[in-house]
Amino acid sequence: MPATLFKGKSKLGLRGDAILQLDYTVGQLVQELKNNGLYENTIIIFTSDNGPVLDDGYADQAVEKSANHDAFGGWRGGKYSAFEAGSRVPFLVSWPAVIKGGQQSDALIGQVDLLASFAGQLGVSYPKDQAVDSQNQWKTLIGTDKKGRTYLVKSSGTFSIIQGDYKYIKPRKGAKIDKAVNIELGNDEQPQLYNLRTDKAEKENIAAKHTNKVKELEQLLQSQL
Template sequence: MLKKFTAFFLALAACALVAFQPEKPAAKTPNIVLFFIDDLGYGDLSVTGALGYRTPNLDKMAAEGTRFTNFMAAQAVCSASRAALLTGCYPNRLGIAGAFGPNAKMGLNPKEETIAELVKAQGYATGIFGKWHLGSEQEFLPLQQGFDEYYGVPYSHDMWPLHPWQERAKYPPLHWIEGNTPGKEIKNLEDASELTPKITERATAFIRKNKNKPFFLYVPHPLPHVPLAASAKFRGKSERGIFGDVLMELDWSVGEIMKELKAQGLDNNTLVIFTSDNGPWLNYGDHAGSAGGFREGKGTSFEGGQREPCIMRWPGVVPAGRVSNKLLSTLDVLPTIVKLTGAKLPKEKIDGYDFTDLLKGDDTKTPRETLLYYYRKNSLEAVRKGDWKLVFAHPGRIYEGQLPGQNGQPGPAPEDFQYPKALYHLTRDPGERYDVQAQNPEIVAELEKIAEAAREDLGDDLQQKQGKNVRPVGKVNP
């Protein structure tokens, strides 16, 4: 009998120990999900004023997180913008400009350290599903840049023989890539309509596969870059035509990935970032998005080219329903992720700032005060400090005054318009319409000093000046 009582009380004691054990502490480092949408304009979400369709999942994300209204791409074109996001460097510091074509024998230098490489050293699983566009030769593909998994397209899906510009008819066939291996060819718009659903399927599978370890999931959706294509489930569903259909499907994709996070019990320990690589390609007319009232669009250093919608969500950490007007850039994503994950910063110089405190709700912090607007090969076209933006005289693309195209055919967008030097105050004049340099010579002088330092550091083709701290682009090893 004594043995039975002893066993009984030992069992009770064991139960008590289990019952009063503290809950497992939350993981010290968050999962990261980073959406990078192609050619999405500032005004292309319903939460930023889109008409003719709604983006309810992104609206919900904004209500549950923080919307950053002064968030800038580092450059208003595909490859350069992506290089900046993944390295925290101005793309011209890395020798990268424009958008790599499918036959380019160059890419992001493998010596550069990407977000994926930095967090992988911390034990993170890393995956990219979508558009890469940082070099299509194998030595530049994601598996050589810190990613464990890759499924997507190597460059923009208009770089194929069906492009309406005749010179692109010589492009090679476009294939999906799995890891380092080309797969199914994307031959037509029906094939292109699989882009968003397939990427979504692979992204959710990655979450399930890595639910028991920290992960970095990069989802650079190829759409709504032209040519536009939506799956049968969304085709014809919006009042905005095919562009609205595509946006509805992209919003669905975000919703599916967010649902998977919740299903796997990861929602409260995941930072989700949603933004775009550059503004809308406006000369495509009804197949292009909206810059939300900002001047010009993709391929320009005006706000319509570089100011992007940005939402960040992390329940219990990032304040919900908040709007921040502080100046930030895609350059700042890498150092912030490094801080949150406990990773180490790259060995070489970067241009981003850690905005962790601001992200978590400390609005007294102003991590970034200035921004450089480079374009073309390495031309400094504007500088910004706070609300002031000084645009230098430069040749550039212009959409204003040009009749946009229709039904997937582009209208004209001349590249040699001569923009004059001008000073804008972006709080009073976000559309960059009123040159106030004559009234503010001291501001002009201050911004010109910032420009001179930038030219010493990074160079300036317009002044035929070589930068002292520019690193070489990756080139194919013969």
């Protein structure tokens, strides 16, 4: 629930008010850093733990008062989904002393990489049997590496893997849609392969046309499970 100060201020329901409060709170933190001369050399990362969902069971009028905003950004699926809108989230990094503002990167990175990246930069060691999926992507974080990971494994019901332009979703028997939230889950008993560069909405399953690529990505995926 948003604080009393923000209730009704957005005219977009409780969720809109909560987002307004979030924006205000981040602004306060940034201003406090500036007041204490710490802003230029402080790393701020703003991201989300999952993709969008409007009606998640809360009586917040998120659907009715969305003002036709496309929270999914043209991606397919949403929270709980193996499709891209399930896990492709905003990832903003600010460090004025090091990172030039206004940049945009298409580099592949996962939040799991934060541990290895900061540990590597700070010279902190951790047991090798922990955080085994985490990769040191420090250069990606600060914007000097525009490519990032060579591949990324994701799990949301079924497993999927992204490598280059291609995304492979492992076959899984299950519901096509989560009716409670009206979101496609990405389940299919057949392999799914999409070219995210030319088909960000994952509309055309090209698995039947690229069987060798399906086999290659299935083998790579299995090697990581």
